[in-house]
Amino acid sequence: MCLAIPGKIKSIETKYGGMVRMAKVSFGGIVKEASLEMLPDAEVDDYVLVHVGVAISKVNEEEAQKTFKYLEEIGELGELGDVDEYLPKPE
Amino acid sequence: MCLAIPGKIKSIETKYGGMVRMAKVSFGGIVKEASLEMLPDAEVDDYVLVHVGVAISKVNEEEAQKTFKYLEEIGELGELGDVDEYLPKPE
Amino acid sequence: MKYLSEYRDPELAKKYLEEIKNTVSRPWSIMEVCGGQTHSLVKNGIIEMLPDKITMIHGPGCPVCVTPLNLIDKAIHLATEKEAILCSFGDMLRVPGSQKSLLQAKAEGADVRILYSPLEAVKIAEENPEKEVVFFAVGFETTAPANALSVVHADRRNVKNYSILASHVLVPPAIKAVMDDKESQIDGFLAAGHVCTIMGNTEYHPLSTKYKVPIVVTGFEPLDVLQGILMVIRQLEQSKSEVENQYARIVREEGNLDAQKVINEVFEVRNQMWRGIGEIPDSGYAVRDKYAGYDAIRKFDIFIDEAPENPLCISGQIMKGIKKPYECSQFGKTCKPENPLGAPMVSSEGACAAYYHFSGMVEI
Amino acid sequence: MKYLSEYRDPELAKKYLEEIKNTVSRPWSIMEVCGGQTHSLVKNGIIEMLPDKITMIHGPGCPVCVTPLNLIDKAIHLATEKEAILCSFGDMLRVPGSQKSLLQAKAEGADVRILYSPLEAVKIAEENPEKEVVFFAVGFETTAPANALSVVHADRRNVKNYSILASHVLVPPAIKAVMDDKESQIDGFLAAGHVCTIMGNTEYHPLSTKYKVPIVVTGFEPLDVLQGILMVIRQLEQSKSEVENQYARIVREEGNLDAQKVINEVFEVRNQMWRGIGEIPDSGYAVRDKYAGYDAIRKFDIFIDEAPENPLCISGQIMKGIKKPYECSQFGKTCKPENPLGAPMVSSEGACAAYYHFSGMVEI
Amino acid sequence: MPILDFDIITLGHGSGGMLTNKLLDSGVFDLLSNDILDERHDGAFLELHGKIAFSTDSFLVSPIFFPGGNIGELAVNGTVNDLAMCGASPKYLSLSFIIEEGLPVKDFWEILVSIKIACEKAGVKIVTGDTKVVEKGKGDKIFINTSGVGTINPKANIGKKNIQIGDKIIVSGNIASHGMAILSVREGLEFDSEIQSDTTYLNHCVEDLLNNFGTDIHLLTDPTRGGVATVLKEIAEATAVGIEIYQKNLPIDDQVASACELLGLDSLYVANEGLFIAFVSEEKAAVILEKLRQDTKGRNAKIIGTVVANHPKQVVLESAIGGKRVISMLPGEQLPRIC
Amino acid sequence: MPILDFDIITLGHGSGGMLTNKLLDSGVFDLLSNDILDERHDGAFLELHGKIAFSTDSFLVSPIFFPGGNIGELAVNGTVNDLAMCGASPKYLSLSFIIEEGLPVKDFWEILVSIKIACEKAGVKIVTGDTKVVEKGKGDKIFINTSGVGTINPKANIGKKNIQIGDKIIVSGNIASHGMAILSVREGLEFDSEIQSDTTYLNHCVEDLLNNFGTDIHLLTDPTRGGVATVLKEIAEATAVGIEIYQKNLPIDDQVASACELLGLDSLYVANEGLFIAFVSEEKAAVILEKLRQDTKGRNAKIIGTVVANHPKQVVLESAIGGKRVISMLPGEQLPRIC
Numbered sequence A, B: 001m002c003l004a005i006p007g008k009i010k011s012i013e014t015k016y017g018g019m020v021r022m023a024k025v026s027f028g029g030i031v032k033e034a035s036l037e038m039l040p041d042a043e044v045d046d047y048v049l050v051h052v053g054v055a056i057s058k059v060n061e062e063e064a065q066k067t068f069k070y071l072e073e074i075g076e077l078g079e080l081g082d083v084d085e086y087l088p089k090p091e
Numbered sequence C, D: 001m002k003y004l005s006e007y008r009d010p011e012l013a014k015k016y017l018e019e020i021k022n023t024v025s026r027p028w029s030i031m032e033v034c035g036g037q038t039h040s041l042v043k044n045g046i047i048e049m050l051p052d053k054i055t056m057i058h059g060p061g062c063p064v065c066v067t068p069l070n071l072i073d074k075a076i077h078l079a080t081e082k083e084a085i086l087c088s089f090g091d092m093l094r095v096p097g098s099q100k101s102l103l104q105a106k107a108e109g110a111d112v113r114i115l116y117s118p119l120e121a122v123k124i125a126e127e128n129p130e131k132e133v134v135f136f137a138v139g140f141e142t143t144a145p146a147n148a149l150s151v152v153h154a155d156r157r158n159v160k161n162y163s164i165l166a167s168h169v170l171v172p173p174a175i176k177a178v179m180d181d182k183e184s185q186i187d188g189f190l191a192a193g194h195v196c197t198i199m200g201n202t203e204y205h206p207l208s209t210k211y212k213v214p215i216v217v218t219g220f221e222p223l224d225v226l227q228g229i230l231m232v233i234r235q236l237e238q239s240k241s242e243v244e245n246q247y248a249r250i251v252r253e254e255g256n257l258d259a260q261k262v263i264n265e266v267f268e269v270r271n272q273m274w275r276g277i278g279e280i281p282d283s284g285y286a287v288r289d290k291y292a293g294y295d296a297i298r299k300f301d302i303f304i305d306e307a308p309e310n311p312l313c314i315s316g317q318i319m320k321g322i323k324k325p326y327e328c329s330q331f332g333k334t335c336k337p338e339n340p341l342g343a344p345m346v347s348s349e350g351a352c353a354a355y356y357h358f359s360g361m362v363e364i
Numbered sequence E, F: 001m002p003i004l005d006f007d008i009i010t011l012g013h014g015s016g017g018m019l020t021n022k023l024l025d026s027g028v029f030d031l032l033s034n035d036i037l038d039e040r041h042d043g044a045f046l047e048l049h050g051k052i053a054f055s056t057d058s059f060l061v062s063p064i065f066f067p068g069g070n071i072g073e074l075a076v077n078g079t080v081n082d083l084a085m086c087g088a089s090p091k092y093l094s095l096s097f098i099i100e101e102g103l104p105v106k107d108f109w110e111i112l113v114s115i116k117i118a119c120e121k122a123g124v125k126i127v128t129g130d131t132k133v134v135e136k137g138k139g140d141k142i143f144i145n146t147s148g149v150g151t152i153n154p155k156a157n158i159g160k161k162n163i164q165i166g167d168k169i170i171v172s173g174n175i176a177s178h179g180m181a182i183l184s185v186r187e188g189l190e191f192d193s194e195i196q197s198d199t200t201y202l203n204h205c206v207e208d209l210l211n212n213f214g215t216d217i218h219l220l221t222d223p224t225r226g227g228v229a230t231v232l233k234e235i236a237e238a239t240a241v242g243i244e245i246y247q248k249n250l251p252i253d254d255q256v257a258s259a260c261e262l263l264g265l266d267s268l269y270v271a272n273e274g275l276f277i278a279f280v281s282e283e284k285a286a287v288i289l290e291k292l293r294q295d296t297k298g299r300n301a302k303i304i305g306t307v308v309a310n311h312p313k314q315v316v317l318e319s320a321i322g323g324k325r326v327i328s329m330l331p332g333e334q335l336p337r338i339c
């Protein structure tokens, strides 16, 4: 349920007489509008999670790395080598 | 203007709570409904002239023959012979 | 069909033509008022069979052709802006308004429907209670009873979403207008048999007396038309100017009194605009106040600016018999049946279209 | 795409699978509450890659699947009888009501439109002032802010012809209902990452305590799901029952407070029918009186008889993990994706459809 | 009719997925089965020898079931006849449906069965096809395209260039029946009658003529849309000959003629099906007519006109009373008149 | 564009009368003129030698102009490609329009020009056609049917029966582009992107392969409606072989993949144009791929799967992380999901 994917805010404009902040969000190059009303402090270049046209969360970059480090953390990653290679890279 | 053709009344029924007499009129075999409101005394087997779904005149059989007799009447029909052969026949 | 095909007999037609030839001694111009007669003349190739001395002039007898531009614009407005179901006789659809025809409006999505009878439109209104249904009630006196009847039916059956856009034209005032024009040269008239079926012949006696023209109430089949022409010519040759009834199998002297009653119930006489001719006093019908709720103009309170008619179109002069279509500068050039500038190019009874289609004068 | 494709790394997935195998010592049943996770499991073929000791149970986590029959009938009624423009997310269209689906209603002429966002529906209402526009507002907590926002937008912009047919379902009461069923045998939960994005994790602590089950808030990509499963198993093997957050890159402990605010502005908690399961207390949202004018049920005052669900369909037991789809007598026989008897056969996340499509058990 | 678990056609049936396959398997493919079609590839593999004719038409008719037939047999016969008009023996047809969502499956089935029967009668095979579904309100129940190929009769030489002054013009049967059958059930204009569309296959009848009279048959054409008048006018314009036709020779059913009177339509412009016009050599005209009238498809055939040197590019009709009028093309569809 | 005295298409243009002739004369016939079409008979007279392929498709796409093309070139390419999939060189097409009243003449003209250009590129001729007009609300701007004939390459032997265990499955380029290009401009779902439909003609590219590799190419098919998944499932069912495909090998444009994520669609079921799938012998697979990748139409080609003896009739996808799932047909159209 609840299909939502992360995208990068390309631009922000204010619509409907200043009442609504709408962002153009790029998802791997395709661009769709999303409301920023649930994320009042979201800014251009932020990565946000968008669900049915509404941005509902900013991606936390630090936390984003934990999945790649978890096995290491729980001490089970002897042979994995450089964790960095799995980390999200700037686009 | 005012395309109207003669047809023969096949049947009559009363519609809309007895307010309107409608006839099934046969035009050379094809049948269409026509209002008899302009011809209150029209009966089954009468020939009537129908225009846009309304019967507007009963055909006068006697007068109908005059076109065939006119030339004779004005004395110019020496060679025409038997006028009867041109007269409308029963269908 | 009985009372129809008999009047197409080729042998008798030849006799009539012969008799016409024998009778005519000098040039006569005869106007057939009615488009139905024009149609018969051209469809049967009668015009060329007549002696050269006889010139048939196609009168203003096509209600479709003389319906004012502004009323067509109103019909289109009702269909497009008011989203009404606009019902009409088929031949009205191609007539150009100031911007477009009903056919074009339909192409652009308007709900325009072709009906055989106005009574059908009342049924459509009953079946579509959520929509307004307007019948484009054009016609001469012949069609007025049916159009009036649709209003009476709707009223009786309490069909509130029905109304008519009425544009009726009356023949006697038109004959008057033709004769009053100084340029007109009409010697005699074939009057419209089906108009007289409704109204009778009484209105024509004062006209034949006043203008000293023979008026023969005539039918529509070849023999009818030929007999009518012969009757006019016989009068002309004998310097008579009477009203005669060629079409007595259908037309009674007094007309159809029941039909006149329903006309008077719903309509009252008013001045009327004729496309290409202008306003003619007392030549049309307005919906009586009693039925104002069924009068589309009042019901929808529509006002559309009067658009000017195409100034190059000489349709008025053509319908009065003053000019022939080929004397129009636009005939066959910018004005063609598939793109008519004026109404007489629209329906095949329109004088210009009749010439264009049937005369073979024009290389397409 | 950043923050997406990285979580599909095959090499790391293998490590996770290896670690899961090394960790698990006895059979565990884990319910992924959310259909999005079911989708990820089947699409990536994860279920068969997991050790046999781990059984994944597809929970009621597809709002489309649990939307009550009666509400679908109401949506169809609005589209067909009230002639509203009925807007919906795409996956709702194939779900059968008691007579037909929205897709069938559309095939029969209803104006049913698929939208990406409820905010689009408000625009459609603005552009079609003469029509009523209803958005079929289904969803879990994740979708509630967007649906609520559409009402707020309509209200602000004074769009009076807009309303929503609301059918929201809430996850924590559903977990409670699953655990309260005596037959249920769930050892641990993957909680729905996107639900928690809105609501946070606080509601889950009392549940894990009360039912002594680990609950791991989990994302949707293969690595997310694998990590989530590993985290559950590690707890189970260590006899822990805590709430953990695998999806911390997105989910904050307190959720999104702005989103919660707009939900509370428009909705209030109520009892809710779940298709196949029955009524669950405090498990849905009703539109507050303040916005009654935007509540399609009240606005159109529609009443549709409750139709009985198909008695042969055991979808409730399937969504609680008590039975597997192939244990249903209708599975693959009268009940197929192209003709579903119950909701879990409809969307590809529905447990029955997932088995039918992806398991390869069924010869089509 | 096969038992299907759906009773109307929906978009899914045109999606190319499971429902499409179900519809095709239990309907189209089963019913129309033949070796070539059964291959079910992106196209059909055929063997044809000699010269070939190729024709296409899309069929849209409202209502889809009308007195005397339905859109399915119309679609088969239409392309069969167009190929026959090329002097070809029609062999293989393609069949492409555009269905509006909501079409009852039983209507579709009835149409399919008519297609099958029409193919059997004409001796042609459906070898390739396509099925699309459009949303409600974006189609009109069902549109059908058929295209076809056939081998040209070696004895035939059909073409406008063969027309000569003096050629006789034969019409194979009563005119205007199809168009008036359709109008008789058209909303707002409907009337009761026994008028039936005469949609039928003409290929066998035409083959017979070609086998017997070969190159004495100069041109064949079927006066469908626009009717006899339009087709003759097109030919006159294209070849710069004159054409004369005689109203008294035009074969027409009484009821059809009456219906034309009622609605103010000219039968010369009304659409025909199952009817052809042949331009034939003056010398053989009488025997060709005689032969044609022995065939049930040609039993009402008449010689209706002559190719003349006068008035090039013009078609002139001699009316029943002996008057003449020039026949032109109509600007568009003929509309019922009141005036 | 010719100067016409009408700017939208009306019913009259489909009546068969003067307006039809005007539209055709000043539009279709002029623009597409060739010896065969110019005959303007009821069908076309052709000469074709050897074995023949025959195919048909009706094209309906909304909107009719979309990123990367329009319905006109789609209609030409579609039938050209279906013929190419038979191992044939497409030669002649029929062209049949069903136009909804109100279509702007300039749109029609633009489509015609695209058709002309597409024909020139593919080297085919329009030889016969048909134009119908339907009332507003009974069509959707324009539907186009093309049917086509072509001569089968003597070196080719295309057919499901040729498929063997071990055959490699090549896809000629990126998948799902066409379907997502259309969706990107679909009301209610639209998004900004650079995604373009890859509608194009494949005949020259395929001829090249057939000339070089002949019977090593066992089957050709274009995965249009229903996408790659549906076509493969159909083949597996029809031939009773098993098919294995590898997600990591599926070529797809980044933006297309992203659009699928956004709308919750599976790219395997999204429609393609200008794309084909070839089943080729195991031995020659590598060289065929190499050859194909030298052609611009095949520069993104990949081997995506293998024909296997396991799981007959089933298509199994190996996911990027190595899991397996069975690929089935969808019940109907794929609908965008939220859950």
Ligand code: SF4
Pocket (backbone or CB within 6 Å): C312, C313, C314, C315, C318, C325, C328, C329, C330, C331, C332, C335, C336, C340, C341, C342, C343, C344, C345, C352
């Ligand atoms: S030819 Fe055309 S422009 Fe001239 S009078 Fe007639 S209708 Fe008017």
Ligand code: SF4
Pocket (backbone or CB within 6 Å): D312, D313, D314, D315, D318, D325, D328, D329, D330, D331, D332, D335, D336, D340, D341, D342, D343, D344, D345, D352
């Ligand atoms: S297989 Fe069908 S009938 Fe059985 S539980 Fe699932 S949805 Fe219900």
Ligand SMILES: [Mg+2]
Pocket (backbone or CB within 6 Å): E042, F081, F082, F085, F221, F222, F223, F224
């Ligand atoms: Mg194909």
Ligand SMILES: [Mg+2]
Pocket (backbone or CB within 6 Å): E055, E056, E057, E079, E082, F042, F043, F129, F130
């Ligand atoms: Mg054809």
Ligand SMILES: [Mg+2]
Pocket (backbone or CB within 6 Å): E068, E069, E070, E073, E197, E198, E199
């Ligand atoms: Mg029949």
Ligand SMILES: [Mg+2]
Pocket (backbone or CB within 6 Å): E057, E078, E079, E082, E224
């Ligand atoms: Mg044809």
Ligand SMILES: [Mg+2]
Pocket (backbone or CB within 6 Å): E129, E130, E131, F056, F057, F058
């Ligand atoms: Mg196809």
Ligand SMILES: [Mg+2]
Pocket (backbone or CB within 6 Å): E081, E082, E085, E221, E222, E223, E224, F042
């Ligand atoms: Mg033809």
Ligand SMILES: [Mg+2]
Pocket (backbone or CB within 6 Å): E042, E043, E129, E130, F055, F056, F057, F079, F082
């Ligand atoms: Mg094809």
Ligand SMILES: [Mg+2]
Pocket (backbone or CB within 6 Å): F068, F069, F197, F198, F199
């Ligand atoms: Mg392109």
Ligand SMILES: [Mg+2]
Pocket (backbone or CB within 6 Å): F057, F078, F079, F082, F224
């Ligand atoms: Mg194709």
Ligand SMILES: [Mg+2]
Pocket (backbone or CB within 6 Å): E056, E057, E058, F129, F130, F131
């Ligand atoms: Mg055609």
